[in-house]
Amino acid sequence: MALISRLALAGLVVALTAGGIAAATTSAGAATVGRDAAATVAAMQPGWNLGNTFDSTGADETSWGNPAVTRALLDGVKAQGFRSIRIPVTWGQHQGAAPGYAIDSAYLTRVKEVVDWALADGFYVMINIHHDSWQWLNTMAGDHDTVLARYNAIWTQVAATFRDEPAKLVFESLNEPQFTDAAQAPALLNELNTSFHTIVRDSGGRNATRLLVLPTLNxxxxxxxxxxxxxxxxxxxxxxxxxxxxxxxxxxFSVNIAGTTTFDATTQADLVGYLDRANAAFTAKGVPVILGEFGLLGFDSSIGAIEQGEKLKFFEYLGYYARQKKITTMLWDNGQHFDRTALVWRDPELYRQIRSSWTTRSGTAATDQIFLPKTGTLAARTVPLNLNGTSFSALRQNGKNLQRGRDYSLSGDQLTLTAAALTRLAGPRAYGVNGSLSVVFSSGVPWRLDIRTADVPLVSAATGTTAAFAIPTAFRGDVLATMEAKYADGSYAGPQNWTAYKEFGANLAPDYAAGLIGLKPAFFAEVNDGATVTLTLHFWSGATVTYYVTKSGTAVSGTVA
Known part of the structure; x- marks a missing residue:
């Protein structure tokens, strides 16, 4: 009822038609004659996030471990092919008291300096209210007037500061809005988005027609x-x-839990459904959509929570499908992707796949690893290819083409490496990667295929505590994929006991150099005292290893089968 009243008072006449969202008649006529929003959003593709910088909740932009922003950093990002930068900003810790809620002038000046550098570099720039969303804005249901006044004060000051900036500056009302009262949440977000719109448009200057970006709940x-x-x-x-x-x-898939270790049909269908819904609700009806953040949650390459090839398949498909739905993408980067000091990618292979997806498709394969035993006669191995609309061009090692017929054969999408080629490529078969092949397609980036020697890993008995326990592991060239945990009666042990497969990283983490698989305190916190848990360690070769752990108070003992 409150929503209807606010709309009526605003004098809005809304018409929803079968063909889309019809333009409404408003008193703010200037707001309806801005630039083409769809063209602006299309020109912002692709985008990059300056994450964990101005959005930090500490004293300054370096509080979360990233270096201060420099012109060189922005130049470096521009050189990677990005056309827009989202600069998340957390304002609350830089705000004064009521009633003015003044933003610290030095902080606002610094934000503006970086925005101006980015604009001068030719970027589209999007700024917002960021972690304030969960720090204090989420209490709006119980402290409505105070929260609204504080929110309005931020946008009033930001709008005034940036009113004459070029149209390439874009405002986003709020990051990941959330509220403690779920029932009131839709109305509260509507109120914030509407208030933001009014404040910016009424502030004049270029704000009268500047592109404004509004989020859904969460x-x-x-x-x-x-x-x-x-x-x-x-x-x-x-x-x-x-x-x-x-x-x-x-x-x-994003965190590697419940046995979802691959970019399988269910994972792909989730992506398709997500972007299809956004497209149908907005893009298809004339309202452009920005995927303001995207990525995977289990990114930590040091523990391999998401296997490299499966990660690449996710990014290849997301870039492709977002293009089909005309959705602009902005990669979330909190410093884990583009090194802000060396100005290079920490994972160049991932970057190449992302960049390629902006314009074309790349072929992939069912796997990026061929596991071979250390001893014995080798047999031919077949790897199914995912052509993704491309065609196979060549199989190469170190830039040199392998010979079709002698080294490999291709039947449709089935690539078979001969026993002779594998024997030659594996060499003395030392544990681990002995060589890498490149599957080259008619477009996009090649697919790396590692030739890896591995035998079933060996584990040893150990003792420790719930705060520090690790399974001594001779990995013998293999790579951990996931872990199951069950009690003797078959029920699931540990956190998230709706599944036997525990979250990678949160509950377990391999250390290949040290020869250990660490079990985290969070895992033992939800293991029954005195009970023995059967762990099944799953490896990417297909091998499984059984191990037993028993918790007695804070003491933990581990035994082999």
Whole structure:
């Protein structure tokens, strides 16, 4: 009822038609004659996030471990092919007291300096209110007037500071909005988005027609949340507004839990459904969509939570499918991707795949690893290819083409390496990667295929505590994929006991150099005292190893089968 009253008072006439969201008649006529929002959002593709910098909740932009932003960093990002930068900003710790809630002038000046550097570099730039969303804005249901006043004060000051900036500066109302009262959440977000829109448009200058970006609740593409934002945008009647959602993949795959270790059909279907819903709710109806953040949650390459090839398949497909749905993507980077000091990619292979996905498709394969035993006669191995609309061109090692017929054969999408080629490529068969092949396709980036020697890993008995326990492991060239944990009666042990497969990283982490598989305190915190847990360690070669752990108070003992 409150929503209807606010819309009526605003004098908005809304028409939802079968063909899309019709423009509404508003008193703010200037707001309806801005630039083409769809063209602006398209020009922002591709985008990059300056994460864990101005959005830090500490004293300054270096509080979360990243270096201060320099012109050289922005130049470096531009050289990677990005056309837009999202600069998340957390304002709360830099705000004064009521009633003015003044933003510290030095902080605002510094944000503006970096924004101006990025604009001068030719970027589209998007700034927002970021971690304030969970720090204090989420209490709006119980402290409505104070929260709204503080939020309005931020946008009033930011809008005034940036009112004359070029149109390439974009404002995003709020990052990942969330509220303690779920029932009131849609109405509260509508109120914040509407207030933001009014403040910016009424501030004049270039703000009268600047592109404004509005998030769904939790920046989620759940249908109800999309519908609620669509209602808000229709009510505003402003042609220069875009919608934004975030996507970090199908959750079991994104964190490696519940046995979802590959970019399988379910994982792909989740991605497709997510972007399809955003497209149907907005893009197809004339409202552009920005995927303001995307990535995977289990990115830590040092422990391999998401296997490299499966990670690459996810990014290849996301880039392709977002293009089909005309959705602009902005990679979330909190410093883990582009090294902000050396100005190079920490994972160049990932970057090449992401960059390729901006314009074309790349072929992939069912796996990026061929496991061979250390001893014995080798047999031919077949690797199914995912052509993704491309065609096979060549199989190479160190830039030199392997010979078809002698080294490999191809039948449709089935690539078979001969026993002779594998024997030659594996050499003395030392444990680990003995060589890498490149499967070259007609477009996109080649697919790396590692020739790896491995035998079943060996584990040893150990003792420790719930705070520090690790399984001594001779990996013998193999790589850990996931771990099951069950009690003697077959029930699931440890956290998230709806599944036997424990979350990689949160519950377990391999250390290949040290020869250990560490079990985390979080795992033991939810293991029954005195009970023995059977662990099944799954490796990428297909090998499985059984191990037993027993917790007695804070003491832990581990034994082999």
């Amino acid at each position: 920046t989620s593409a759940d249908q109800a949340k999309l519908d609620a934002l669509a209602t808000t945008i229709a009510a505003l009647g402003d042609k220069n507004v875009a919608a934004t959602v975030h996507y970090y993949g199908y959750w079991p």
